[in-house]
Amino acid sequence: GQQVMQIPQYQHVQEGEDFTTYCNSSTTLSNIQWYKQRPGGHPVFLIQLVKSGEVKKQKRLTFQFGEAKKNSSLHITATQTTDVGTYFCAGNTGTASKLTFGTGTRLQVTL
Amino acid sequence: KAGVTQTPRYLIKTRGQQVTLSCSPISGHRSVSWYQQTPGQGLQFLFEYFSETQRNKGNFPGRFSGRQFSNSRSEMNVSTLELGDSALYLCASSLDGRVGKNIQYFGAGTRLSVL
Numbered sequence: 001g002q003q004v005m006q007i008p009q010y011q012h013v014q015e016g017e018d019f020t021t022y023c024n025s026s027t028t029l030s031n032i033q034w035y036k037q038r039p040g041g042h043p044v045f046l047i048q049l050v051k052s053g054e055v056k057k058q059k060r061l062t063f064q065f066g067e068a069k070k071n072s073s074l075h076i077t078a079t080q081t082t083d084v085g086t087y088f089c090a091g092n093t094g095t096a097s098k099l100t101f102g103t104g105t106r107l108q109v110t111l
Numbered sequence: 112k113a114g115v116t117q118t119p120r121y122l123i124k125t126r127g128q129q130v131t132l133s134c135s136p137i138s139g140h141r142s143v144s145w146y147q148q149t150p151g152q153g154l155q156f157l158f159e160y161f162s163e164t165q166r167n168k169g170n171f172p173g174r175f176s177g178r179q180f181s182n183s184r185s186e187m188n189v190s191t192l193e194l195g196d197s198a199l200y201l202c203a204s205s206l207d208g209r210v211g212k213n214i215q216y217f218g219a220g221t222r223l224s225v226l
Binding site for chain 1 (some may be wrong): 166167203211220
């Protein structure tokens with residue numbers, strides 16, 4: 001079945017440093033979504049990408065969908081303590097409605 | 112609009128018992144999905160319901176079941192609880208679950224502890 005892996009599993013940065021998490025699917029995706037889960041909270045939708053090579057920005061966050069639509073990345077510039085949490089990618093294969101979540105990357109930011 | 116509501120928030124059960132969790136989706140959302148979250152396994156998909164029918168199913172044993180009512184509210188049942196069923200169970204609703212309309216809006220979850 002479809003597998004979606006994220007690397008790294010965990011990253012600890014100092015405030016102000018940049019951070020990137022990578023999402024890799026075993027199959028071609030029709031779309032990619034990103035979610036953030038704060039400690040003790042539930043996943044919250046951040047963004048959706050659907051086009052090959054698409055890049056979207058939300059303030060300090062930059063999201064990219066690979067040309068082959070099998071990978072994606074989330075880059076945070078100048079991290080802040082409010083960025084702490086686990087970031088998940090999720091995607092669909094073809095027109096199937098089942099959304100497969102990635103393994104997640106936990107980000108810790110310290111002053 | 113009210114968000115996704117899950118009840119109860121916390122549950123403590125013993126092995127062998129059964130449990131029912133409830134989820135009320137966002138008004139107008141017709142698709143409800145259930146996920147199990149554990150520290151070691153991340154977010155594991157259980158099943159998705161749309162129009163009272165199970166449309167997708169994850170790789171969980173038959174002890175895990177669910178249903179959806181005509182008002183889109185959903186329930187999930189776990190029978191013969193095992194210690195390994197201890198987890199956070201998350202419900203998420205979306206417009207209709209199809210690609211492009213399947214942004215997941217999660218509830219706060221039900222934390223189940225099996226003793």
